[in-house]
Amino acid sequence: MAKTSVVRDMTTGNETKLLINFMLPMLVGNIFQQLYNIADSIIVGQHVGSDSLGAIGCTAPITFLFFSICQGLGMGAGIMVAQYFGAGNKEQVQKTLTNSFYIVALSGILLSVLGVVFTRPALELLGTPTNQIEDAVKYMHITCAGTIAVAIYNYASQVMRALGDAKTPLYFIFLATILNIALDLYFIIELNMGVEGAAYATIIAQGVSAIGSLITATIINPYFKLKREHFAFDIKLTKLCFRVGLPLGMQGFAIAISCVILQAFVNSFDENVVTAFTVTSRVEQFVQQPYSSLAMAVSTFTGQNMGAGHEQRVRRALHRSIAIVGVISIVMLLACFGAGELIIRCFVDDLAVVKIGTTGLMIISTMFFPLGIIYVTRGLLNGANDSTYAFINGGIEVTGRILFSVLMVFVAGAGQWSVWLATGLTWLLAGTVGVIRYKQNIWVEKSITKGQLSA
Numbered sequence: 001m002a003k004t005s006v007v008r009d010m011t012t013g014n015e016t017k018l019l020i021n022f023m024l025p026m027l028v029g030n031i032f033q034q035l036y037n038i039a040d041s042i043i044v045g046q047h048v049g050s051d052s053l054g055a056i057g058c059t060a061p062i063t064f065l066f067f068s069i070c071q072g073l074g075m076g077a078g079i080m081v082a083q084y085f086g087a088g089n090k091e092q093v094q095k096t097l098t099n100s101f102y103i104v105a106l107s108g109i110l111l112s113v114l115g116v117v118f119t120r121p122a123l124e125l126l127g128t129p130t131n132q133i134e135d136a137v138k139y140m141h142i143t144c145a146g147t148i149a150v151a152i153y154n155y156a157s158q159v160m161r162a163l164g165d166a167k168t169p170l171y172f173i174f175l176a177t178i179l180n181i182a183l184d185l186y187f188i189i190e191l192n193m194g195v196e197g198a199a200y201a202t203i204i205a206q207g208v209s210a211i212g213s214l215i216t217a218t219i220i221n222p223y224f225k226l227k228r229e230h231f232a233f234d235i236k237l238t239k240l241c242f243r244v245g246l247p248l249g250m251q252g253f254a255i256a257i258s259c260v261i262l263q264a265f266v267n268s269f270d271e272n273v274v275t276a277f278t279v280t281s282r283v284e285q286f287v288q289q290p291y292s293s294l295a296m297a298v299s300t301f302t303g304q305n306m307g308a309g310h311e312q313r314v315r316r317a318l319h320r321s322i323a324i325v326g327v328i329s330i331v332m333l334l335a336c337f338g339a340g341e342l343i344i345r346c347f348v349d350d351l352a353v354v355k356i357g358t359t360g361l362m363i364i365s366t367m368f369f370p371l372g373i374i375y376v377t378r379g380l381l382n383g384a385n386d387s388t389y390a391f392i393n394g395g396i397e398v399t400g401r402i403l404f405s406v407l408m409v410f411v412a413g414a415g416q417w418s419v420w421l422a423t424g425l426t427w428l429l430a431g432t433v434g435v436i437r438y439k440q441n442i443w444v445e446k447s448i449t450k451g452q453l454s455a
Helices: 015-047 050-086 090-125 130-145 147-162 167-190 194-220 235-266 271-307 311-345 351-365 368-383 387-411 415-439 442-446
Strands: none
Touching: 015 050, 015 167, 015 194, 015 271, 015 311, 050 090, 050 130, 050 147, 050 194, 050 235, 050 271, 050 368, 090 130, 090 147, 090 235, 130 147, 130 194, 130 271, 147 167, 147 194, 147 271, 167 194, 235 271, 235 387, 235 415, 271 311, 271 351, 271 368, 271 415, 311 351, 311 368, 351 415, 368 387, 368 415, 387 415, 387 442, 415 442
């Protein structure tokens, strides 16, 4: 097994230490990545107004939909690379790098076009408030045009992490975040460009991150030292890349659709609720970063170890991960109950919005542990290439958000609090299903060592 300063073999060594050491750079990177959204929200909220902040929030489910498809395809490439790496098959790793890139790049271009064309109809379908829709359309036109950059960056970061390199993507997140914030301040405050300035800042930063990641990978990572034959279009391998990545993309798509549905539900309430939900969603995205980082570590660990045939190491890793989730959840819960109002005030000054947002944040914080369970079980099952679960998980998210929204409003009479209750109960349901799927042991038969990924 080749070992360099940027490639890490996770098939040997202490599971907990490997997970934490791999998780920490991704956690720092994910936190910085969330500063994209937080910087946009704080600067727009404080310097443009709460309606403009709400307009950006209305676009979040749709942009998340596109992002999820890009991330899913990138994850599919990462799973294949990790399992081939774990099996010691360098040639297949390198062929997978190129053929999966073709799929990701073409998908990114297609999504960019679709996003620009269907922005307004989608926002109207969601019932976006009339005083927010014009800003929402402007913001989405620009960010959707940059979807190709999101797709390429996700591909680069996923395959580098699959090879055990969690640090290189981190460096470019640092660079992109600093650039994003600087451009936010310049475009919004100095040039008075409003939400368009926030959108331009985001796509420029993402473009820099995407291009920089690819160039650096080709310089420092031995697996990116590709020869002419590695660029040959391999129809079997391309189909395989698509077959592995598509369920993950559809999983993300379904989760995004569930968020779109919930956003439409949120939009049925008044503008204060819409803005408060936008703010708590930003906080929620920040809270999810430790879970997301741990899930990526579990996914890479699972891919490499299933490729190497080390099933018991994967099981031990999940048990360690659940304990880590428990600690994180308690800390986050205490923070939301103890400093919830202060957190909301960082985004908006409107007292009505602050009051609603503070209560909403406390509601969802009680379900952070099930949210963490979703992430780590999904990380394991995705890393093992359990594509059926990807569809199940997506379906659960859609069903849960619709079902619980209806139940909370029409049965429980929870009113505006239904939007946060529906989110928390959906996490509880999806987390339970993830544990059940893990215990069924279907994932054990999905690895490269069982012949599922042979090209």
